[in-house]
Amino acid sequence: MHMEYANFPYLSAILMSCVVGLLVIVFIPEERKTLIRRVSAAFSGLTLVLAVYLFFAYDKSLGGLQFVEKVVWIPSLGVQYFNAADGFNLPNLLLTGIVFFTGVLTMWEMETRVKEFYALYFLLVTGVFGLFMSMDLFFIFVWYDVSLFPMYLLIAVWGTTRKEYGAMKLTLYLLAGSALILPAIIYLYTMSGLHTFDIVSLMRAGTFTAEEQEFAFILLFLGFGILAGVWPFHTWSPVGHVAAPHAVSMVHAGVLMKIGAFGVLRVAIMVCPQGWQYWAQLMALLASVGIVYGALVGLRQTDLKYVIGYSSVSHMGVVGLGLSTVTAEGLNGAVFQMFAHGVMTALLFSSVGYIYDRAHTKSIPELGGLSRIMPVASAYFIVAALASMGLPGLANFWGELAVFIAAFRVYPVGGVAAVLALVVTALFMLRVVQRTFYGPRNERYAELSDISFRQGIPRMILVAVLVLLGLYPALLFDMIQTASIPFMSGLPR
Amino acid sequence: MKWIIAIPELYTFSAALWFLMLSLVVRPDPRREHITSLLLSALGVVVCLVSVGSTGYLFVKAYRVDFFSQIFKIMLAFGLFLITCLCGEMKDLRERNRHDFYFLLFACTLAMMLLVSADHILAVYLSLELSSYSLYILVALRRDQDFGLEAGIKYFLVGTFASAIMLFGLAVLYATTRTTYLSEAARVLPAMINQPAVILGLLLTLGGFFFKLAIFPFHFWAPDTYQGAMNQVAAYIATASKVAAIAVILRVVALAGQGSAYLVHALGVLSIVSMTLGNLAAIAQKDLKRLLAFSTVAHSGYVLIGILAMNPAGYASAIFYALALLVMKLTMFLVVVKVAFEGRNVQIKELAGLHRRCPLLALALMVSLFSLAGIPPTIGFTGKFLVFVAAMEKGYFTLVLIAMINVVISLYYYLLVIKAAYLLEPEKELPMLYLSPSMKFLTGVLVAVIVGAGLYPRYLLYISETAARALLQG
Numbered sequence: 027m028h029m030e031y032a033n034f035p036y037l038s039a040i041l042m043s044c045v046v047g048l049l050v051i052v053f054i055p056e057e058r059k060t061l062i063r064r065v066s067a068a069f070s071g072l073t074l075v076l077a078v079y080l081f082f083a084y085d086k087s088l089g090g091l092q093f094v095e096k097v098v099w100i101p102s103l104g105v106q107y108f109n110a111a112d113g114f115n116l117p118n119l120l121l122t123g124i125v126f127f128t129g130v131l132t133m134w135e136m137e138t139r140v141k142e143f144y145a146l147y148f149l150l151v152t153g154v155f156g157l158f159m160s161m162d163l164f165f166i167f168v169w170y171d172v173s174l175f176p177m178y179l180l181i182a183v184w185g186t187t188r189k190e191y192g193a194m195k196l197t198l199y200l201l202a203g204s205a206l207i208l209p210a211i212i213y214l215y216t217m218s219g220l221h222t223f224d225i226v227s228l229m230r231a232g233t234f235t236a237e238e239q240e241f242a243f244i245l246l247f248l249g250f251g252i253l254a255g256v257w258p259f260h261t262w263s264p265v266g267h268v269a270a271p272h273a274v275s276m277v278h279a280g281v282l283m284k285i286g287a288f289g290v291l292r293v294a295i296m297v298c299p300q301g302w303q304y305w306a307q308l309m310a311l312l313a314s315v316g317i318v319y320g321a322l323v324g325l326r327q328t329d330l331k332y333v334i335g336y337s338s339v340s341h342m343g344v345v346g347l348g349l350s351t352v353t354a355e356g357l358n359g360a361v362f363q364m365f366a367h368g369v370m371t372a373l374l375f376s377s378v379g380y381i382y383d384r385a386h387t388k389s390i391p392e393l394g395g396l397s398r399i400m401p402v403a404s405a406y407f408i409v410a411a412l413a414s415m416g417l418p419g420l421a422n423f424w425g426e427l428a429v430f431i432a433a434f435r436v437y438p439v440g441g442v443a444a445v446l447a448l449v450v451t452a453l454f455m456l457r458v459v460q461r462t463f464y465g466p467r468n469e470r471y472a473e474l475s476d477i478s479f480r481q482g483i484p485r486m487i488l489v490a491v492l493v494l495l496g497l498y499p500a501l502l503f504d505m506i507q508t509a510s511i512p513f514m515s516g517l518p519r
Numbered sequence: 520m521k522w523i524i525a526i527p528e529l530y531t532f533s534a535a536l537w538f539l540m541l542s543l544v545v546r547p548d549p550r551r552e553h554i555t556s557l558l559l560s561a562l563g564v565v566v567c568l569v570s571v572g573s574t575g576y577l578f579v580k581a582y583r584v585d586f587f588s589q590i591f592k593i594m595l596a597f598g599l600f601l602i603t604c605l606c607g608e609m610k611d612l613r614e615r616n617r618h619d620f621y622f623l624l625f626a627c628t629l630a631m632m633l634l635v636s637a638d639h640i641l642a643v644y645l646s647l648e649l650s651s652y653s654l655y656i657l658v659a660l661r662r663d664q665d666f667g668l669e670a671g672i673k674y675f676l677v678g679t680f681a682s683a684i685m686l687f688g689l690a691v692l693y694a695t696t697r698t699t700y701l702s703e704a705a706r707v708l709p710a711m712i713n714q715p716a717v718i719l720g721l722l723l724t725l726g727g728f729f730f731k732l733a734i735f736p737f738h739f740w741a742p743d744t745y746q747g748a749m750n751q752v753a754a755y756i757a758t759a760s761k762v763a764a765i766a767v768i769l770r771v772v773a774l775a776g777q778g779s780a781y782l783v784h785a786l787g788v789l790s791i792v793s794m795t796l797g798n799l800a801a802i803a804q805k806d807l808k809r810l811l812a813f814s815t816v817a818h819s820g821y822v823l824i825g826i827l828a829m830n831p832a833g834y835a836s837a838i839f840y841a842l843a844l845l846v847m848k849l850t851m852f853l854v855v856v857k858v859a860f861e862g863r864n865v866q867i868k869e870l871a872g873l874h875r876r877c878p879l880l881a882l883a884l885m886v887s888l889f890s891l892a893g894i895p896p897t898i899g900f901t902g903k904f905l906v907f908v909a910a911m912e913k914g915y916f917t918l919v920l921i922a923m924i925n926v927v928i929s930l931y932y933y934l935l936v937i938k939a940a941y942l943l944e945p946e947k948e949l950p951m952l953y954l955s956p957s958m959k960f961l962t963g964v965l966v967a968v969i970v971g972a973g974l975y976p977r978y979l980l981y982i983s984e985t986a987a988r989a990l991l992q993g
Contacts, residue, residue, distance in 0.1 A: 099975070099977065100976060100977050100980060101977070102977075102980055102981065102984055103905075103908070103980070142874075164904075167895065168895040168896055168900075171894050171895045171900070172895060172896060174894075175889055175894050178934055178937070179937070179941055179942075182938060182941070182942050183941060183942055190938065190942070194931070194934060197930065197934060198927060198930065198931060201926070201927045201930050202924075202927050204923075205920070205923035205924055205926060205927050206923075208904075208907065208919075208923055209907070209911070209916060209919045209920050209923055212904075212907050212908050212911045212919065213911060213916060215908065215911070216908070216911045216912050
């Protein structure tokens with residue numbers, strides 16, 4: 027068997043700590059709930075440590091693919107187990123590590139069917155990590171589905187509002203996405219004649235004609251776009267977010283939707299760049315509509331989680347707009363926004379989770395004046411809401427700024443619409459904050475306890491990341507540029 | 520010594536005879552019979568494995584032993600072994616029929632082994648009939664008189680109808696090719712493949728096998744027969760019988776060489792209708808076995824895509840798919856047999872609370888359902904993937920897209936079953952389900968095989984490709 031290891035296989039180590047964690051959990055007796063939680067925290071913490079290490083160990087001056095692992099998997103099909111890290115996937119791996127770990131901590135107090143929950147949760151994250159690090163189309167598809175199918179049970183068993191409907195809708199929508207992705211991947215495989223699923227080989231100029239790229243691109247864009255919440259295929263996402271348990275909402279809005287955007291970037295854009303250029307205007311249109319639509323619909327919601335769900339549609343529209351500019355700046359902004367939105371949404375869902383577990387409602391009119399009852403818990407939500415408005419000093423500001431600068435140059439109209447929509451987002455987020463946390467306090471909830479220091483740890487981590495990147499965005503931008511600039515300069519004009 | 524290449528068949532024949540003798544001599548003893556059948560079928564797997572490399576001809580070349588046929592014989596023996604594992608308790612079988620049951624099971628397996636090696640149209644016909652007749656009786660053996668008999672008669676009527684059509688097709692083929700040997704026909708057919716009579720003959724012949732595979736329009740027996748037959752017999756029909764049908768369809772389709780547009784179109788339409796109809800009809804089912812029957816119809820549609828690609832990759836994918844069907848359907852029926860109360864049928868809503876009553880069975884159910892739906896990393900996904908790659912090489916993009924849409928539809932009803940097992944709570948508290956250690960082991964192995972072969976299909980794929988090459992060597 028042919029193997030190629032640069033050094034210790036860090037990327038596989040991340041996957042293995044998920045898989046080993048999963049197996050360990052499976053073999054712990056159901057009753058030992060605390061042990062299960064500790065094991066989950068340990069293994070998810072390990073993945074976070076590895077992801078942080080990779081992020082800083084990556085040699086930015088060198089760029090390109092690093093930490094490459096290549097094993098021939100199915101020779102007769104040309105499938106390789108091919109993992110690598112570059113400027114596009116490292117931020118996402120880090121994001122996954124952060125959300126994974128904080129998600130485990132957020133669910134610490136959950137008591138129903140703990141073992142099954144963590145087992146499925148680990149399976150879900152295994153797929154997410156695998157997809158981000160894989161450079162082989164076959165494996166990308168496998169990981170895509172691995173990250174989807176635990177969702178059904180996670181939502182249907184541990185979810186809340188209209189959970190069965192939400193779970194079924196989400197699963198079928200996302201599977202419909204894969205119904206477009208798989209034919210497109212096989213189409214590329216057979217058309218290339220190279221007998222490989224290796225993205226690096228398929229990326230070489232001249233592998234596909236312009237028509238082939240245009241055809242495959244639109245399938246891949248729509249397929250992955252469903253998962254990224256691209257308007258008008260976003261309707262599964264607010265419903266799914268609302269129905270899911272908190273940690274799953276966190277992973278889902280924080281990471282899973284990024285898988286969709288990342289799939290568009292890694293597979294559709296990188297393998298079919300001419301298709302990208304051809305369809306860019308459609309992408310921009312859908313993204314702009316999504317930004318505006320998500321913001322407007324969010325304005326009308328009374329359920330906290332629905333508000334976040336629709337704001338996600340709007341924010342993922344920003345990612346889409348960045349991708350549609352066909353510029354390095356747009357790509358930088360898009361990847362930055364993926365990261366920032368992931369952390370921000372995770373914080374939002376994590377905070378709502380705390381409130382819901384205590385107050386047993388997510389309805390905005392019923393809450394009110396919460397900041398007097400639980401000031402710390404409210405503060406976490408408010409920080410996230412401010413980030414979501416794009417307040418300077420928090421991470422999201424930079425992502426949106428970069429995207430809008432790029433978009434203004436290429437699509438003046440769409441850019442203006444997007445900025446206006448952002449004002450609406452700010453408006454509705456402020457309204458939510460005002461009605462939920464300020465105003466007269468609801469005596470029904472006066473007895474509720476505030477978040478303790480230990481319970482606050484996952485939220486603190488997320489806030490710290492938001493602030494750090496808000497003050498020092500170059501940390502991420504420098505990383506993304508190592509991938510985006512070489513890629514754009516290699517494109518045929 | 521040339522008989523040595525037919526060892527698997529001779530062995531299965533003597534095992535069947537053994538049970539026939541027993542039925543004449545002694546009174547049935549369930550436990551003894553179960554253990555005997557387990558030993559005999561396990562040894563059968565070993566015999567088939569040992570003779571995997573043998574090649575040659577028997578009976579004036581009417582009987583052809585090659586790697587292709589040997590692989591399918593292993594699958595059949597393996598399927599028989601797993602079915603006998605499930606036959607520990609058969610409450611809905613009359614005590615006095617126990618010997619007959621095993622006799623027919625082994626006889627049917629023997630017939631299918633003969634079928635996959637048959638190279639003469641008469642041999643094909645005879646072995647097909649032998650397997651069908653054994654199955655007709657097996658279906659009717661259920662103690663619940665009306666149900667079983669109705670199913671048996673329905674199966675019989677559709678079956679004889681299909682046989683008649685196939686005989687007509689074989690006659691037409693003979694008239695056009697002037698030969699009764701399949702390998703001989705393979706030499707002359709490609710040149711005359713565009714003649715209407717040849718296509719008609721091929722399609723009619725295939726009709727007989729489509730009956731076995733439950734492809735539209737020969738699928739009408741499937742839901743009633745699955746529902747009416749004993750769970751174990753339904754499992755046998757859903758697995759071993761399908762595997763044999765795929766083998767013989769491959770033999771016949773491989774005759775056509777590169778194929779003709781007409782044949783591809785006809786098979787493509789049948790495939791699309793089978794998948795769509797099977798999946799849509801399955802949504803409405805409440806009985807788990809009826810649901811599985813319709814899902815089998817859909818799966819036959821998927822297999823047909825690989826077959827109609829008519830390239831080595833397509834044949835290899837169909838062989839792989841046969842294996843996948845065998846493993847995942849058996850896992851599924853293992854759950855059915857274990858959950859069924861006193862051998863009755865299982866309604867989907869009766870699965871409620873299974874995740875508490877027996878977590879392992881619930882897990883097996885979930886894994887096999889995801890595999891049936893074609894979600895990676897499972898053997899079912901790899902099978903579908905191979906099928907789609909083969910079809911795409913021929914440029915059948917639309918067919919692949921339709922199949923993928925069908926996958927999404929099918930996921931809907933598979934999820935409903937999973938939901939029943941993991942989410943719903945039973946109306947009245949049901950006792951825990953305990954599996955014997957050996958049954959636990961078997962379940963674990965099956966789940967591991969489904970996931971393992973999905974993660975790392977390299978060697979199974981290699982075997983399928985080698986078998987496909989053997990098939991194409993005239």
